[in-house]
Amino acid sequence: MHTTHSTFSLAGHTLHRITFDPTTFTDADLLWLPHHAQLANAGRKRKADHLAGRIAAAHALPDYTMPAIGPSGEPLWPQGISGSITHSGTQAIAVVTQYPALIGIDCETILSENEAREIKDGIIDTQEEPVLFRLGYPFALALTLVFSAKESLFKALFPQVQAWMGFDCARVTMLDDKTLTLALTCQLADFQEGTAFPLHWQQHGEQVITLLSHAPGDEPSRWSPQTSR
Numbered sequence: 001m002h003t004t005h006s007t008f009s010l011a012g013h014t015l016h017r018i019t020f021d022p023t024t025f026t027d028a029d030l031l032w033l034p035h036h037a038q039l040a041n042a043g044r045k046r047k048a049d050h051l052a053g054r055i056a057a058a059h060a061l062p063d064y065t066m067p068a069i070g071p072s073g074e075p076l077w078p079q080g081i082s083g084s085i086t087h088s089g090t091q092a093i094a095v096v097t098q099y100p101a102l103i104g105i106d107c108e109t110i111l112s113e114n115e116a117r118e119i120k121d122g123i124i125d126t127q128e129e130p131v132l133f134r135l136g137y138p139f140a141l142a143l144t145l146v147f148s149a150k151e152s153l154f155k156a157l158f159p160q161v162q163a164w165m166g167f168d169c170a171r172v173t174m175l176d177d178k179t180l181t182l183a184l185t186c187q188l189a190d191f192q193e194g195t196a197f198p199l200h201w202q203q204h205g206e207q208v209i210t211l212l213s214h215a216p217g218d219e220p221s222r223w224s225p226q227t228s229r
Helices: 027-032 044-060 113-122 129-133 139-161
Strands: 003-010 013-020 081-088 091-098 102-109 170-175 179-184 195-204 207-214
Touching: 003 044, 013 044, 013 207, 027 044, 044 081, 044 091, 081 139, 091 102, 091 207, 102 139, 113 139, 129 139, 129 170, 139 170, 139 179, 139 195, 139 207
Parallel strands: 081 102
Antiparallel strands: 003 013, 013 091, 081 091, 102 207, 170 179, 179 195, 195 207
16 A cells, blocks of 8 residues: 655644555555454455554554554554554554553544534533634534544543543533643543543644643643633
8 A cells, every 4th residue: 555654743742644545555465464364354444544544653653563453443552652543534643652641633624514513412512512612713623623632532541441432521611723621521430520631733724633642740620610611
């Protein structure tokens, strides 16, 4: 499969991006992966996406180590490493940091205004909607950012939570031109309801990228509906 590697920075982290041509993918390309047998029954798109993500991860990791596949499909990072992978269209992005830091990344194509209106009730609640309008961003961009940020949060927390998390598990409480904040609406693993996580974001053309990076020494703030008004 034809790929191109590049890097860019977000919130002090180096992100490794692989752009790829899925039409050039062949099953033989997967033989490079130690766990290729686990993908034997996957569809062609899934195989190409997975390969691109693992190539991005290999560039991000020391000695080009390859993350295996966990029981829920999550990447299993080498000892001492926390990492995250995202796929969107014909690109994959990976980022790593030292364990036990939490890290999650997500990339999404910006929704159309019609799409945003149709799906908003599954992404945000009535308390979140006013937050999206405060900076005057188009609603579709703001909703895409929140969707992506919640995906990044769930990826970062999954190693500890080890369970599916719905969009109602977190609420956006702040959004500006570089960051946004999500607060938990329920307890997840050792993280209490109200724990707030800041995320960074960038827009790249018609896509947005969100990143959560939480080091052990970073004490999460607390949020409550009373103090957010």
